[in-house]
Amino acid sequence: MPPRSRAFVTAISAGLCGVVGLLLGGYGLDLVRLQRPDFEYGTLLTAAIVGGLGWCAGAVVAWRLASARPAASRVDVVLLVLGAVVVLWFGVPIARSLRYAANLGPMIDEGSLDEPLLPVISVTYYVDVIVVAITLVGLAASRLVAVGRRTAR
DSSP: OOOOOHHHHHHHHHHHHHHHHHHHHHHHHHHHTTSOOOOOHHHHHHHHHHHHHHHHHHHHHHHHHTTTSOOOOHHHHHHHHHHHHHHHHHHHHHHHHHHTOSOOSTTSOSOOTTOTHHHHHHHHHHHHHHHHHHHHHHHHHHHHHHHHHHHHO
16 A cells, blocks of 8 residues: 555544544533533533644644655545535534524533524634635645646756
8 A cells, every 4th residue: 555645644634633622622621620521602612612723733733744745646635625525515504503503402401592602603613614624625736736846847
């Protein structure tokens, strides 16, 4: 099996760092407060912020460290673009549903549509979805840059 491309390794690393960020944001807020982990609006907001920061940090660090990897193949480009489409396909409706989620089930007991954090949470998840999709498309476009460099020499 040939080594994975720089773009593919960066996408996988960013995804893993994003998941770690979600977990740290979700549980970290309650751990800082020295209380049992609980699912509330502040937890949703913190998870979105730290998850997005984790994605960005993972992408930047992996891109720098994977510089010796080969350029993206056509298969990598297809997978990255499909990943961006899937993120948009599922992420936008989820972010939109958070805006109108008065009751998120038994985890958040006292929810209402008047909650001032709901629009902020929704916009934060929209930003996360857009950042992830743009990153994946940018990683797919890195093949064009690599091919352009080869032909310019």
